[in-house]
Amino acid sequence: MTSPSSPAIELRGVRKAFRTPSGASHTAVHDLDLTIQQGEFVAVVGPTGCGKSTTLTLVSGLEEPTDGEVMLSGSPVRGIDERVGFVFQQDATFPWRTVLSNVMAGPRFRGVPKAEAKERAREWLGRVGLSAFEDRYPHQLSGGQRKRVALASTFVNDPSILLMDEPFSALDVQTRALMSDELMELWAGTGASVVFVTHDLEESIALADKVVVMTAGPATVKEVFTIDLPRPRRVESIRLEPRFVEIYREIWSSLGEEVRITRERGAQNVA
Numbered sequence: 105m106t107s108p109s110s111p112a113i114e115l116r117g118v119r120k121a122f123r124t125p126s127g128a129s130h131t132a133v134h135d136l137d138l139t140i141q142q143g144e145f146v147a148v149v150g151p152t153g154c155g156k157s158t159t160l161t162l163v164s165g166l167e168e169p170t171d172g173e174v175m176l177s178g179s180p181v182r183g184i185d186e187r188v189g190f191v192f193q194q195d196a197t198f199p200w201r202t203v204l205s206n207v208m209a210g211p212r213f214r215g216v217p218k219a220e221a222k223e224r225a226r227e228w229l230g231r232v233g234l235s236a237f238e239d240r241y242p243h244q245l246s247g248g249q250r251k252r253v254a255l256a257s258t259f260v261n262d263p264s265i266l267l268m269d270e271p272f273s274a275l276d277v278q279t280r281a282l283m284s285d286e287l288m289e290l291w292a293g294t295g296a297s298v299v300f301v302t303h304d305l306e307e308s309i310a311l312a313d314k315v316v317v318m319t320a321g322p323a324t325v326k327e328v329f330t331i332d333l334p335r336p337r338r339v340e341s342i343r344l345e346p347r348f349v350e351i352y353r354e355i356w357s358s359l360g361e362e363v364r365i366t367r368e369r370g371a372q373n374v375a
């Protein structure tokens with residue numbers, strides 16, 4: 105049953121196993137319990153290959169859990185939900201469409217009349233600073249600009265849940281910090297719940313209300329840390345603050361161990 109008091113996202117006893125090409129079963133995540141409230145910004149960190157992306161695909165409805173339940177606002181996830189927006193590492197733009205047409209695509213797909221879709225697209229392009237670029241094609245933009253198109257294309261649909269999988273990983277360091285600041289500005293006031301997957305602990309602390317540390321694969325939740333840094337935040341300055349450094353040390357003592365386990369396994373596989 106959907107109720108306004110239900111958490112935005114809830115995973116209960118979730119396990120996901122994939123079939124390998126040899127026909128064996130490979131557990132990617134197990135015993136996952138996670139609750140994300142409406143309006144919360146949650147970052148998920150964990151070693152490479154532990155099961156972070158798998159967790160997101162389960163929330164998105166792209167994959168179904170093998171065991172357990174994934175709920176959105178109290179109802180089990182059944183396929184892809186219109187309330188959910190995604191931003192991935194790769195640009196999800198249509199190369200043959202202009203910037204404006206890209207941002208209009210989501211609302212048009214959802215049945216919004218053309219004039220209104222255009223108006224909403226222009227409003228979001230304004231917010232990401234791309235008003236002067238609406239007639240360009242994605243290949244005529246920088247990496248940061250294409251990422252802004254992706255953000256505008258997502259926010260224009262007014263998602264109540266925003267899933268982001270290492271969205272800024274392919275950008276250079278300065279652009280990444282800038283995009284993080286812009287993301288926080290765009291998100292503020294939308295009331296959307298965000299699940300932001302990253303392998304970058306600094307990025308996760310700068311952005312999130314809570315940081316979820318996953319174990320080495322197959323992942324489960326190891327620890328959840330509440331980030332008590334005040335908002336608004338700016339990435340470049342907040343990471344120098346003593347409280348930030350303290351939080352970083354605390355979380356790294358948990359995450360670092362999982363990273364080490366993962367590396368040692370890798371070394372064994374190579375040997």
Ligand SMILES: Nc1ncnc2c1ncn2[C@@H]1O[C@H](COP(=O)(O)OP(=O)(O)O)[C@@H](O)[C@H]1O
Pocket residue numbers: 122123124130131132150151152153154155156157158159321
């Ligand atoms: N569609 C799939 N089929 C088979 N195995 C998969 C599939 N997706 C992910 N895996 C495996 O599940 C594990 C977790 O992967 P993933 O969730 O992508 O990790 P992360 O995002 O943390 O780097 C890995 O061992 C990966 O190879």
Ligand SMILES: [Mg+2]
Pocket residue numbers: 156157158269
């Ligand atoms: Mg991943």
